Amino acid sequence: MVVPSSMTPEWREAVAAGVLFPGIPTVDMSAPAGRGELSREIVRACAERGFFKAVNHDVPPRAAARLDAATAAFFARAAPEKQLAGPPDPLGYGSRSIGTNGDVGELEYLILHTSPDAVAHKAMAIVDRKDPARFREVVNEYVEAMRQLACQVLGLLGEGLGLRDPASLSKLITATDSDSLIRINHYPTPSRCTAGDPKSGGGAGIGFGEHTDPQILSILRANDVDGLQVLLPDASAGEGVWVQVPPDPSAFFINVGDLLQALTNGRLVSIRHRVVVGASKPRLSTIYFAAPPLHARITPLPETVAAGAPRRYRPFTWAEYKKTMYTLRLSHSRLDLFHDVGDGDVAGEDDGDQE
Secondary structure, eight states, rough: OOOOOOOHHHHHHHHHHTOOOOSSSSSTTTTTTOHHHHHHHHHHHHHHTEEEESOOOOOHHHHHHHHHHHHHHHSSOOOHHHHHGOOSSSSSSEEEEOOOOTTEEEEEEEEEEESHHHHHHHHHHSSSSTOOOHHHHHHHHHHHHHHHHHHHHHHHHHHHHTTTSTTHHHHHHTTTOOEEEEEEEEOOOOOSSSOOGGSSSTTTTTEEEOOOOSSEEEEEEESSOOEEEEEEEEEETTEEEEEEEOOOTTTTEEOOOOHHHTTTTTOOOOOOOOEEEEEHHHHHHHEEEOOTTTTTEEEEOOOBBBBTBOOOOOOEEHHHHHHTTSSSSSTHHHHHHHOOSSOOOTTTOOOOOOO
């Protein structure tokens, strides 16, 4: 499957150079070889693949189990009851339609802002109208665990990239006005799937189409059902190849988002991925999207810009990027619209703070 428009310039260069990136990178977050090696390992995974599987993390199993139970109970409701939590604007409950530009998938979903006030506002219509505090507590517990994991990963990336302030990336998502989201996707057992790419496995249908995540970082956890696929460069084939990610409910899958690719001047790559459906039982996945405030200014960090690596992306705000995103289809390469068309800055020509 040749998909030249789907691959970043970095990955096209890797394919041209004969580099092959096989397999799913797994990172032991307990740092058996020390923190320095852990930070370097995460940078390698994010630069070469754009994602990794995090194991031996500190997220308590109780947080994920409670959220799974609460959201499974919600999706088991009759359609009219679930629709009380919608329509997605873009937050709330939705089914099949993804955005407003014609994208559809074999799924239903719930999108919430991660601020406690926003969660409380939706709790009454989502799980337990008699005790909405229960759902609020479950979501807030999970969100806090994901925020801590995201900050840990971003801090390690900051160290591995040699940033003057290794916490500069995590500071973007801990602001009180962070625009982070949580999305729960439910892929019911399909009674009829649309025909898909034969390379995706048995003509399975598309549950969620090919895309990159627009935010800084995404943390995904799913049940034990197959479906997640990532697009990796394959030098032997000379093109991008869809690779099935084996499910592991005990692990978290960390994706580089568009903003992190821009912040690192293309050194870290925003992974293109999709979900195919066709399994004999439903797939349930939860994704935490770590995002900065809407007014945050996104521009390549000074340490990532040099004479041999001029600035690739012009400065923009997260609000500007989101506005553009909502005008495009899922598969569009959004960052292409934000390339720096000038000569590009070099090290020492600082654009200022990220906010």
